[in-house]
Every structure is written in C-alpha cells, then in structure tokens.
Amino acid sequence: MHIVVCIKQVPDSAQIRVHPVTNTIMRQGVPTIINPYDLFALEEALKVRDHHGGEVTVLTMGPPMAEEALRKALTYGADRAILLTDRHFAGSDTLATSFALSQAISQIGNSFDTPDIVFTGKQTIDGDTAQVGPGIAKRLNLVQLTYVAKITSIDLSARAITVERRSEGGTHVLKSELPCLITMLEGTTVIRRGSLDDALRAARSEIVKWNAAEAGIEDITKCGLRGSPTVVKRVFAPTPREQKAVQIDTTEKRVHDIANELVASIFTHQPALQHELSSAGSA
Amino acid sequence: MDFRLSEEQEAIRQMALDFARDELAPHAIDWDQQKHFPVDTLRGAAALGMAGIYVRDDVGGTGLTRLDAAIIIEALATGCPAVASFVSIHNMCAGMIDRYGTDEQRQRLLPKLLTMEVLASYCLTEPGSGSDAAALKTKAVKDGDSYVLTGQKQFISGAGESGLYVIMARTGEEGPKGISTFVIEKDAPGLTFGANEKKMGWHVQPTRAVMLDGVRVPAENRLGAEGDGFKIAMGGLDGGRLNIAAASLGGAQTAFEKALAYVQERRAFGKAIGEFQALQFRLADMATDLEIARTFLWRAASALDAGDAEATKLCAMAKRFVTDRCFAVANDALQLHGGYGYLADYGVEKIVRDLRVHQILEGTNEIMRLIVARSIIGRK
Numbered sequence: 001m002h003i004v005v006c007i008k009q010v011p012d013s014a015q016i017r018v019h020p021v022t023n024t025i026m027r028q029g030v031p032t033i034i035n036p037y038d039l040f041a042l043e044e045a046l047k048v049r050d051h052h053g054g055e056v057t058v059l060t061m062g063p064p065m066a067e068e069a070l071r072k073a074l075t076y077g078a079d080r081a082i083l084l085t086d087r088h089f090a091g092s093d094t095l096a097t098s099f100a101l102s103q104a105i106s107q108i109g110n111s112f113d114t115p116d117i118v119f120t121g122k123q124t125i126d127g128d129t130a131q132v133g134p135g136i137a138k139r140l141n142l143v144q145l146t147y148v149a150k151i152t153s154i155d156l157s158a159r160a161i162t163v164e165r166r167s168e169g170g171t172h173v174l175k176s177e178l179p180c181l182i183t184m185l186e187g188t189t190v191i192r193r194g195s196l197d198d199a200l201r202a203a204r205s206e207i208v209k210w211n212a213a214e215a216g217i218e219d220i221t222k223c224g225l226r227g228s229p230t231v232v233k234r235v236f237a238p239t240p241r242e243q244k245a246v247q248i249d250t251t252e253k254r255v256h257d258i259a260n261e262l263v264a265s266i267f268t269h270q271p272a273l274q275h276e277l278s279s280a281g282s283a
Numbered sequence: 284m285d286f287r288l289s290e291e292q293e294a295i296r297q298m299a300l301d302f303a304r305d306e307l308a309p310h311a312i313d314w315d316q317q318k319h320f321p322v323d324t325l326r327g328a329a330a331l332g333m334a335g336i337y338v339r340d341d342v343g344g345t346g347l348t349r350l351d352a353a354i355i356i357e358a359l360a361t362g363c364p365a366v367a368s369f370v371s372i373h374n375m376c377a378g379m380i381d382r383y384g385t386d387e388q389r390q391r392l393l394p395k396l397l398t399m400e401v402l403a404s405y406c407l408t409e410p411g412s413g414s415d416a417a418a419l420k421t422k423a424v425k426d427g428d429s430y431v432l433t434g435q436k437q438f439i440s441g442a443g444e445s446g447l448y449v450i451m452a453r454t455g456e457e458g459p460k461g462i463s464t465f466v467i468e469k470d471a472p473g474l475t476f477g478a479n480e481k482k483m484g485w486h487v488q489p490t491r492a493v494m495l496d497g498v499r500v501p502a503e504n505r506l507g508a509e510g511d512g513f514k515i516a517m518g519g520l521d522g523g524r525l526n527i528a529a530a531s532l533g534g535a536q537t538a539f540e541k542a543l544a545y546v547q548e549r550r551a552f553g554k555a556i557g558e559f560q561a562l563q564f565r566l567a568d569m570a571t572d573l574e575i576a577r578t579f580l581w582r583a584a585s586a587l588d589a590g591d592a593e594a595t596k597l598c599a600m601a602k603r604f605v606t607d608r609c610f611a612v613a614n615d616a617l618q619l620h621g622g623y624g625y626l627a628d629y630g631v632e633k634i635v636r637d638l639r640v641h642q643i644l645e646g647t648n649e650i651m652r653l654i655v656a657r658s659i660i661g662r663k
Contacts, residue, residue: 071294075294075298193298193301193302193305193331194298194331195298195330195331195332196295196298196299196331196332196333196336196345196347196355197332197345198298199291199294199295199297199298200291200294200295202294203289203290203291203293203294203295204290204291
C-alpha cells in the first residue's frame, strides 16, 4: 500500500496581523506550521499504513524552507518526503498548484510505487479555497472523496474503501474503488507524537528535492504565475459593521411574527434590497 | 568550533519542547498543588524514548550522549523542572545498569525501566551521611548466594512508588572501597518506606526514607564487582549533575519568559514597566546568565561524552554555577512579577521552590566547590 499525503507549510494564521494602513498581511516574525488540516490527513494516512502495511510519502510544493515542514512530517512517522521546489512554481494559484502536484504524484508513481490513496487536508488556512485536492483528483482521474470524517474500512483484495463523509444535514457513507483521493476534515483525529527515535530518523533523512523537470513537468507555462489565471485585485481588512447582533427572545412571540418583523426592519435599512427582491419575484 | 546544535540535536530538542509544552506545562501548577506524581505522563515520555536516553539500543534504549540528555532535560524542564528531574534520576539508574550491569542484568532489568512500567530510585544518601557519602552505614552481609542488607536511606526521590531501588551498601572496609551497589525490587521482604516528606518544592514527586531490615538480595542483583559501588555511584552522578543543572536551566528559562511577557503587559506610572531601564537591565542580565549557563553546561557535557580527564571537575563546576545562577534568575523573575509572582497561579513561585533544592541535591554546591578545589589544588 502506498499513500501520498500532500501538505503545505503555512504561516500560523493565529499569529498573523493585517497592517492597519496598507492592509497587507504582516508575515514578518510569524512562525510557519504545517497546515493543521493536513495533519489530520497525515495521521489518517499513518493509521492506514500501520494497519495495512506499506509506505507514506509526504509531498509539498514550496520554497526551500518548506523542507522544515517535511522534516516535521517525518518525525510523525512518514517514510519519505519530497519537496517540489523551483522558481517556475512561484506565484502559483490553485490551478497551477494542483497541476504541479498532480505531475509530481505521477512521478512518485513512476519512481517509487503507484499511490493507492492520495490525501490532502480539506483546505489550507492561508488560502481557504479547498480547491487543490479536487484539482489533483480531476487531473489524475481519481475518485474524489471530499470532507471525509472517517475511514470505515479498506479491503485491499477487493480494492475498495468505505468512508464517512460529513455533509449538511447528515453523513454520507460512501464506498469507492482504489485508487482515490481523500480530503480530510478537521477534528477527526489527533496527530501522534513522534519519539526521540523518530526525531533522529527525521533529522538524518534525505529530503528528495525535485525541480519542475525532475517532477516530470514538460509544460512549465502551466506552472507558477504564468499558469495562474487568478488575479488578486485588492487585499483589505473588512470594516466592522455598525449594527450589533441582537438576541431575540422567542418565548413570547411566534417565530413567524419575529421573522416578519426582522424582514421589515431589514427593508427599512435597505430599501433598494426590497425593490430588487420584489422585482425579482414578479419576473 | 561552532556552538550550534546539530540537526539531530535540534530535532530532539524540539520534540522534547513540544512534549513539555503540551503534556507538562498545562498541568504543572495543579500537580504541584495536588502533590500529584504524574506516573501516566512519565510513561508517555518513556514511550517516546525518554526513559533510556543513554541506554544502548540492543535492549531498546535511545543510545544518546550526555549532551543530548542535557538538551532533553532542559527542554522537559521548561514544562516542569521537578518532573524533568525525576526523568533524570530514572535515567541515571537505567544508565548505571546499562553501563555496569552484566548482559543478563541488562536484559532482565532494563526493558521494564525503558517503558517506565517500573520506575527507578537512586539510594545513596543516609540520615547520617549526605555530602560524606563514602561514610554510609547500610550493611550488606554475604550469606551463601545472596546478601542481607540492613540500614536506612534518606531523601529518596520516588521511594514508595518506584519498583526498583539502586542501593549503595557497605560490603567491606570503611571508606569508599568497601561499598557495593545492589538492585532491589520493591516487593523484597524487609523493604519498607517512611512517610512522604513535606517539602518546599518538588511536590510532583514523593520523597521518602527507605528502610532495609534484613532484605535478602540474590548475588545476581549486585551491580559490578564487590567494592566498586562508590565508583559506580559517582559515575552515575557526573551525568546526573549535568541533568540537574539542565533542569534548573529549563525552569529558569520559563520563569524568564514569563517575566519578559509580564513586564510588557503590566503598567505603572503611565507606561509598561518593561520600559523602565532598571528592569530592562535586570532582564538583560538574566538573559546573559541563561546563555552563559547553557553554553558552559554544554561544554561540561561534551567533556563527559569525550571521556575528558577533567570531566568530573567540569561537571561539578557546571552543576554549581548553573543551579546557582538559574535559581537567581527564577527569583528575579518572581520579583519582576511583584505581588503576582508570589501567587501560585502565575507559576513562577513554583519554579523558584522547585529550583531551590537543585543547589542541595546530587552533591551540594559546597561539595561541588570541594571537587573543583581538589582538582585544581590537589587533595591535601
């Protein structure tokens, strides 16, 4: 069994401040961490490996300093770490990132062993798009199981996996074939603590470093800024709203009446909205 | 020469710091107040390889150096110096068995120490002999294939909870050459324990007297040769002293960081008290003392690892200097907190109380000066 876990080194968002004048993110002095959602994915991958045997390869794309995140992943017990690093990757949006990662995963398949499962976190805490996992699945033509809360069972001989996927209003129990891509939800598990031996092994391990060519990427116009159609027009800190939240006592009145009063009060503040909605209703 | 940690040392330091931050620091004040000995947490540390730091790997030890151990103990002590000190004592015992034990003893005794399923206590001090350890009176009389031990050991960390006792007892003449080392299991008939002592600090670990009333120990539980006991006991202590110093360093580092944060928050006379130069100078001195202490501790540990002829002297210097300076730093940190520093909730007074005993145990700091003086002037 070969499992690839895609991780990302991100600034610890709990410690990020936005500059009050320029509205830019102040990254200076902010420690970097492994994207917390990716740790749930990594722990799930390690559990699957411990139960079914095989290897866990962690993969990240980033600057040379992202090696730190990979070493940390090795201390948790990952078997192999690959850093995808090349100036051609700079400025990648989710489209270009998922392209580069999917190419690297194919190359991992060629160089080591074809992955049975590719894991990602459900999203990253810096971008928050949740697009990279599905983007990789699409490009590699893998079944995608997103927002997975739990892996219920894996039957290697039947090449089948059953998972619980959390969704609005309930839980989907999904059965799929392998290989597949899973994006893991938060709070599903706790990352294990590496031992002194693990820390030593991680420090002694060679991190495999691939540039675009070594990752098997031929068309570098699909990478980095050139391969990224997303344009950030403006970054700003939202201004606080003037209105405060109101707690409504529902013991005296009927919910229907409360709702009507609320709608009326919204329309008083925003007459344009009332106009827009009523014309939409008549159309 | 470069004074940076290697990548491996940085990795084990980070791992131990993470453990201290997550598993020790959040509970340290409660454990101290409740006088709770956190055996489960100790076993958690053991599962990560911290119970056999310098035990060889053929029996499951981590096989690290004294310098590595000092780095690990300092990191653990940032969470709780008293827990870190117990980890040190346990490691000292395990290390003695690894170094001086026969292969049979190593295979029989070490695996359960490495998981901390069985905790170990080091028993040298007696009611009438502390600094003058070679004057110990506990007797071990050979009787057929075993020894019969009678006497009392005092101030024994972990006593009553530990499953294994490494005991120094007299098998021969007066003085250091008549001493041998024995390993005794808790359930041995005739082995009893005194009350849990009421102490100033180190509340997270019990301290009791150990009474031996005709305890029969099979000869296969003697560590090393007859008469080697004092050498074995002292051999364990060089490293033990480095670890106690490291435990002071970790505790003082945390006290310093608490003070540093506090002076930037606390306001008086219209500004943060950290803006007053008198307090800035005090913080500068504390930071400098911590750096000097750490640098010299690593120097002494490297000397012990290298088998340097001066290692015992350097270890004694390090133990004396680091535990004295770090107590002063922790005490200064308390002072910088004003009245709040005296309250248990702030966690600084606990560090001060815990660190105070480091100037006394593993050889008092007066005995450390004696060791240093003898090595530079010669024994008269």
